[in-house]
Amino acid sequence: MAEVDTGGGKKVSTKVDMTPMVDLAFLLITFFMLTTTFSKPKAMEVNMPDKVKDPIDDVIKVKASLTTTFVLGEKDIIYYYSGVDNPEVRQTDYSDGGLRKVVLSDIKSKVAQFGNDPIYIIKASKDSRYKNVVDMLDEMAIAGNYVVVYNGQERKTKLSYAMVDITKDDEELIEKAKGGPTAAPAAAPAQ
Amino acid sequence: MNRKSVSLDMTAMCDMAFLLLNFFILTAQFKPEEPVTVITPSSVSDVPVPQTNLMTITIDKNGRIFFGVEGQFVRDKMVRDMAGKYQVGLTEAQIKEFSLTSTFGSDIRQLGAYLDLSATERQKLTNNGVPCDTANKGENNQLRDWIAFARYANMPNPMRIAIKGDNDANAESIKRVIATLQDQNINKFNLVTGLEAKPDLSLFR
Numbered sequence: 014m015a016e017v018d019t020g021g022g023k024k025v026s027t028k029v030d031m032t033p034m035v036d037l038a039f040l041l042i043t044f045f046m047l048t049t050t051f052s053k054p055k056a057m058e059v060n061m062p063d064k065v066k067d068p069i070d071d072v073i074k075v076k077a078s079l080t081t082t083f084v085l086g087e088k089d090i091i092y093y094y095s096g097v098d099n100p101e102v103r104q105t106d107y108s109d110g111g112l113r114k115v116v117l118s119d120i121k122s123k124v125a126q127f128g129n130d131p132i133y134i135i136k137a138s139k140d141s142r143y144k145n146v147v148d149m150l151d152e153m154a155i156a157g158n159y160v161v162v163y164n165g166q167e168r169k170t171k172l173s174y175a176m177v178d179i180t181k182d183d184e185e186l187i188e189k190a191k192g193g194p195t196a197a198p199a200a201a202p203a204q
Numbered sequence: 205m206n207r208k209s210v211s212l213d214m215t216a217m218c219d220m221a222f223l224l225l226n227f228f229i230l231t232a233q234f235k236p237e238e239p240v241t242v243i244t245p246s247s248v249s250d251v252p253v254p255q256t257n258l259m260t261i262t263i264d265k266n267g268r269i270f271f272g273v274e275g276q277f278v279r280d281k282m283v284r285d286m287a288g289k290y291q292v293g294l295t296e297a298q299i300k301e302f303s304l305t306s307t308f309g310s311d312i313r314q315l316g317a318y319l320d321l322s323a324t325e326r327q328k329l330t331n332n333g334v335p336c337d338t339a340n341k342g343e344n345n346q347l348r349d350w351i352a353f354a355r356y357a358n359m360p361n362p363m364r365i366a367i368k369g370d371n372d373a374n375a376e377s378i379k380r381v382i383a384t385l386q387d388q389n390i391n392k393f394n395l396v397t398g399l400e401a402k403p404d405l406s407l408f409r
Contacts, residue, residue, distance in 0.1 A: 158405060
């Protein structure tokens with residue numbers, strides 16, 4: 014019964030055919046590779062001001078000249094204007110040569126002119142989409158790393174920005190600016 | 205003539221294959237099934253989304269809101285409190301199903317029927333979502349109540365909040381969610397984004 018057939022003195026090979034085992038192993042590897050997610054989602058932290066008091070009101074009373082309002086419009090267009098009294102509304106888009114150039118050159122000129130960093134007010138219109146909001150907030154975060162030169166000294170910008178609700182006045186301004194002669198020519202992408 | 209054998213020694217290959225297999229099995233984290241697919245925008249932020257004590261508010265491109273909380277026991281307690289407030293009868297089986305569902309999107313009044321559906325049937329719904337009506341001081345704002353009960357159920361640990369919006373979701377729907385949060389004095393939250401490379405600002409000097 015429990016005899017091993019030694020095949021008449023010849024030794025039986027101890028080698029096992031591993032091909033199916035390897036096949037199976039690679040099949041499983043493929044499965045786990047494809048189901049694993051390596052790129053974990055990232056989070057952008059947002060701190061909103063307390064609802065009790067509107068800090069923007071105070072800011073505008075103090076330095077309207079430092080503010081620029083960005084209205085996120087339809088079809089990925091941004092309308093922006095400086096100050097509050099009869100401002101000239103311009104348009105731009107979310108590309109590097111558009112919004113980034115506008116923001117950074119604005120920081121540069123405000124710092125050179127007033128020695129202070131600008132204050133940005135972000136207003137999302139009802140036609141804008143969520144991507145626009147995130148892109149805008151991201152642009153602010155990027156601009157926070159911008160190095161400006163003031164009085165011959167280099168320093169990082171200390172940008173203040175806030176997201177507030179759009180007002181009737183803004184909507185009228187935008188309506189007037191649409192297709193108007195104030196539309197800025199598309200900025201060339203920075204090289 | 206002496207024929208050469210065509211069989212190779214596969215031991216080394218087999219070793220390597222199983223080593224890789226072990227690695228992938230141990231690092232695998234299965235994605236929980238979600239009732240809706242959203243494509244998030246990207247940002248330069250590289251802070252990872254926290255994995256624990258987290259509630260996720262998902263907003264799809266049609267503005268539907270889905271709500272999810274980490275932790276089976278938290279979900280169990282939360283749904284009981286919520287059903288109590290709205291006087292909705294849920295069976296024990298439905299509550300069990302709820303505690304195993306990572307993300308849901310339904311009016312509390314139809315939650316029972318929603319939970320009876322299979323995961324694939326839920327994905328086919330088009331008119332669902334957690335109601336988030338900020339009118340009338342948020343009287344009918346169910347999202348607010350879910351958030352409040354989730355935070356209560358997770359005591360004493362503080363909850364972190366992630367908003368996961370679709371690229372094409374209207375800004376209004378996001379603002380409504382943020383207003384709901386601010387209504388409860390939650391002024392700090394995370395927006396879930398993909399990662400994109402930090403731009404070189406020296407080009408703009």
